[in-house]
């Protein structure tokens with residue numbers, strides 16, 4: 013790996029470079045003169061930085077643009093496919109990895125099962141092995157990787173790059189940043205997985221072009237990543253976005269956190285299944301009775317609902333009302349432009365989306381709040397890994413104030 017590439021992330025991070033890079037990313041092909049006008053940097057500053065960016069192959073000159081007379085200006089574009097970032101999603105059960113270019117186009121991906129009995133040391137080994145195998149499968153990309161991003165479940169100290177507590181694996185204090193930076197000589201960013209997904213949505217997905225976007229992950233639990241002014245909001249003690257523990261029903265079921273009626277005890281995947289199993293005896297006509305109790309999953313209930321089973325449809329309807337109630341509280345607290353829903357329940361489509369939207373329309377305060385856009389994520393099962401890629405990109409491409 014060349015010294016130039018090793019230092020390149022820090023080199024790119026100078027503020028004026030980032031501002032110019034972001035201008036070219038958002039508005040390219042664009043001329044030097046327009047960059048200067050729109051960023052308020054002086055033309056000589058723009059010229060000298062653009063020269064460096066072209067020498068580093070980050071920016072290329074494209075066809076000449078229109079001119080109102082005189083010489084046609086040369087247009088500039090980001091050379092997105094010439095650089096790569098490796099993104100990892102380390103969840104409770106699976107480690108997913110992608111290698112993607114600066115546009116978020118994935119060139120390859122890998123997935124490994126994480127055994128429940130894994131130790132801190134073994135998880136670090138699994139992570140380094142995964143990265144090494146990506147490098148050996150793509151020797152041509154080795155010189156072009158600018159960094160590694162990790163979206164890790166549980167509590168993460170993003171500044172130190174440490175996974176402080178991963179409850180589902182019962183692991184503590186995994187120093188990913190320190191170990192991987194030493195091993196690969198690349199910059200490493202670590203973030204909580206819901207926040208990484210949220211940033212990925214804001215950068216590449218359904219949230220792009222929205223400055224305030226909230227991504228809600230509805231799976232085994234419920235968590236949200238909050239992006240305000242295109243930046244992640246973590247709160248003073250890193251718990252901003254723990255909307256799964258928002259109280260929805262004071263006399264609801266007991267939650268892992270010790271409170272009653274938290275949103276995730278009513279609307280997460282396991283809660284939906286539990287509710288169906290508990291009340292199916294009151295619906296003897298339901299096709300769920302043809303399944304063994306232990307075989308009833310969210311997917312089964314969804315499939316039976318699609319086939320027309322009224323009881324299964326009702327379970328989704330109720331879940332949508334709970335989620336819509338929680339999201340109305342989020343809208344009233346943060347007033348986002350858009351809410352993106354990801355995670356396992358995002359596969360339920362209109363069965364879930366219709367009651368969510370109807371509930372928000374019923375409950376939200378103003379006409380504009382009622383019309384807050386609610387969409388499902390389209391980044392797919394590697395969405396969090398792509399979000400981990402965006403952890404590096406947000407620092408490379410800074411917005412001019």
Ligand SMILES: [Zn+2]
Pocket residue numbers: 256257258267268269270271274
């Ligand atoms: Zn709770």
